[in-house]
Amino acid sequence: MAGDQTMSDFDQMQYQAHAISELSIIIQTKKIPNALLFSGNENTGKKEAAFFFTKGCNCLSETQLVCNNCKPCRKINAKSHPDIHCVDLKEGKKIISISQIREIGSAISSKPNEAKFRMVLILNADRMNIQAQNALLKMLEEPPEKTFFILIATSISLFLPTIISRCHKIRFKPLTDPLIEHLLIHKFKTDKHLAHIVSKTVDSDLKKAMLYLNLNPDDETKGLNFLKIRKFLLETLAGIIKNDKSVGISKGLMLSQRLSLYPELIDDAIAMMKTFFRDLMIFRFSPEKIVNLDFFDVFTDISDRIESKEIEQWIKTLYETQKRLASNSTLRLTLDRFFLKIVMHKGKLIYD
Numbered sequence: 336m337a338g339d340q341t342m343s344d345f346d347q348m349q350y351q352a353h354a355i356s357e358l359s360i361i362i363q364t365k366k367i368p369n370a371l372l373f374s375g376n377e378n379t380g381k382k383e384a385a386f387f388f389t390k391g392c393n394c395l396s397e398t399q400l401v402c403n404n405c406k407p408c409r410k411i412n413a414k415s416h417p418d419i420h421c422v423d424l425k426e427g428k429k430i431i432s433i434s435q436i437r438e439i440g441s442a443i444s445s446k447p448n449e450a451k452f453r454m455v456l457i458l459n460a461d462r463m464n465i466q467a468q469n470a471l472l473k474m475l476e477e478p479p480e481k482t483f484f485i486l487i488a489t490s491i492s493l494f495l496p497t498i499i500s501r502c503h504k505i506r507f508k509p510l511t512d513p514l515i516e517h518l519l520i521h522k523f524k525t526d527k528h529l530a531h532i533v534s535k536t537v538d539s540d541l542k543k544a545m546l547y548l549n550l551n552p553d554d555e556t557k558g559l560n561f562l563k564i565r566k567f568l569l570e571t572l573a574g575i576i577k578n579d580k581s582v583g584i585s586k587g588l589m590l591s592q593r594l595s596l597y598p599e600l601i602d603d604a605i606a607m608m609k610t611f612f613r614d615l616m617i618f619r620f621s622p623e624k625i626v627n628l629d630f631f632d633v634f635t636d637i638s639d640r641i642e643s644k645e646i647e648q649w650i651k652t653l654y655e656t657q658k659r660l661a662s663n664s665t666l667r668l669t670l671d672r673f674f675l676k677i678v679m680h681k682g683k684l685i686y687d
């Protein structure tokens with residue numbers, strides 16, 4: 336009922352000490368708010384913190400905040416507690432609808448079965464449409480007995496202000512790139528160099544890094560795609576930069592076609608290109624500082640042929656492309672346009 340928790344062997348919460356101490360104080364003072372709003376990047380331990388909090392509110396231990404051993408703790412851990420209600424996006428849907436919120440409303444209209452405090456957990460709460468939010472607001476205004484809501488969201492910008500004002504808000508900090516790199520190397524025994532590259536690509540998301548490095552046994556295919564695509568992407572990009580315009584154009588269009596087959600990897604492909612251009616920029620001054628060390632020879636080969644101004648122009652174009660994609664432009668067309676621009680800006684190459 337409560338969804339997957341694939342990070343069971345690794346506790347993201349330990350990097351959210353401020354959030355956990357705030358929740359611990361609430362549990363100890365027994366002043367349980369009607370609603371809490373946890374916001375922050377994907378995979379920063381928000382859901383785990385929600386389960387920690389509900390255990391803390393229900394644990395029978397007299398000496399520990401959460402004992403993980405009493406009946407309520409065990410039922411919550413086993414996802415078999417009857418007083419934990421979870422709402423999430425339905426498969427294939429992009430919004431949480433009013434009917435889902437109404438279902439919860441009727442499920443909690445009577446007293447909790449056995450919990451001291453019942454939890455309604457709303458995952459992806461920022462995907463509730465306005466009707467759903469208004470329905471939720473009614474519940475928050477007249478909260479059912481012994482019940483708290485936890486809303487989990489990456490951003491709070493889409494919430495009605497009236498919802499936000501009724502919630503106790505807790506921010507979950509993104510993990511830093513160096514921390515992700517450190518964890519990959521020391522906790523997951525990843526090759527140092529690969530850990531560095533991946534940490535610069537995954538936008539503070541450790542779970543994604545694990546997925547790409549196949550550290551998560553649930554999914555192997557995406558990780559394989561990631562490494563393959565990275566190699567193909569950076570090699571082709573180098574080829575575009577190295578060759579004359581007509582070769583550059585055909586390589587660019589081929590790359591666009593290939594990348595558009597993996598829309599789920601496009602943000603990461605853009606992050607990879609950013610590190611590539613950044614490396615190209617710093618290579619002639621401090622080659623030891625580049626991220627993509629496995630492309631050292633390639634940078635040696637091409638860095639003299641390009642001027643910093645051109646690279647700046649490429650980076651600018653890349654940011655524009657990212658914005659276009661975020662505003663739902665057609666993937667293939669936007670990428671075609673990007674790679675053509677890259678080729679066209681190559682005005683000063685000695686091969687021209």
Ligand SMILES: [Zn+2]
Binds near residue numbers: 395401405406407
């Ligand atoms: Zn307990």
